[in-house]
Amino acid sequence: xxxxxxxxxxxxxxxxxxxxxxxxxxxxxxxxxxxxxxxxxxxxxxxxxxxxxxxxxxxxxxxxxxxxxxxxxxxxxxxxxxxxxxxxxxxxxxxxxxxxxxxxxxxxxxxxxxxxxxxxxxxxxxxxxxxxxxxxxxxxxxxxxxxxxxxxxxxxxx
Numbered sequence: 131x132x133x134x135x136x137x138x139x140x141x142x143x144x145x146x147x148x149x150x151x152x153x154x155x156x157x158x159x160x161x162x163x164x165x166x167x168x169x170x171x172x173x174x175x176x177x178x179x180x181x182x183x184x185x186x187x188x189x190x191x192x193x194x195x196x197x198x199x200x201x202x203x204x205x206x207x208x209x210x211x212x213x214x215x216x217x218x219x220x221x222x223x224x225x226x227x228x229x230x231x232x233x234x235x236x237x238x239x240x241x242x243x244x245x246x247x248x249x250x251x252x253x254x255x256x257x258x259x260x261x262x263x264x265x266x267x268x269x270x271x272x273x274x275x276x277x278x279x280x281x282x283x284x285x286x287x288x
Contacts, residue, residue: 132163137202138209139168165192203230220265228272
């Protein structure tokens, strides 16, 4: 099975998280191949040069040859590149597992948090674009921790 790993890669935090999570997946499921765009130095060595067409062609080729997409949804908004990759995967019927670890989703049964939704500017939860998450849910699912991610990857690998 081949996996395409979609996440932002421009901050040190994202870069490190991507490397750590990819290493965990490779350790837990050693028979898979995982494409992590930041590892493709031909297009993502930021000291070198790759234009938009080179980046789009290289990543899309890898995406279209994948059996599964992992899309990290964390951040202020879903990374624009990740959202594009989700759209391509959906259009090509490639299953998607969204990884959404935002801690603000905790407390969904807390009456005070729910009541605060009726007050202007007191949303205690984080919002994700419903169109983009809908594409994932129509052809996959969303998990909120690495254990469930690994478990879901294994299900698709059967």
